[in-house]
Amino acid sequence: MQVTAKERGFYGGGIKDPGDTFELTDKKHFSDQWMVKGREAPAKEAAKFTGYVAARSAGGKFVVKDSAGQMVGTFSGTKAEAEDEAERLNQGGDIAPAKEGEGSDDLPDA
Secondary structure, three states: OEEEEOOOEEEOOEEEOOOOEEEOOOHHHOOOOOEEEOOOOOOOOOOOOOOOEEEEOHHHOEEEEOOOOOEOOOOOEOHHHHHHHHHHHHOOOOOOOOOOOOOOOOOOOO
């Protein structure tokens, strides 16, 4: 029986990578966990990119961070609000600029 690996697996003394087509010596060896019958493996669904995530900050507040772990913008709020803001940014929304008076400590820049 001819099969194609849909996940990495081991058969016939060697590693089979996704997309490798090979013959089974016995039909009982078929595993639907990592093989499909035939020459073509079904296309895998691409993982959803979540570049922005809600993260706990100081004082029990939540902020939004990018995939590098850096805080994005000046948003601070509850967990639900931070998750909503992260989802909005992941959908292509713009990072909101700081509001008047926010982030200003009236100290001169160094």
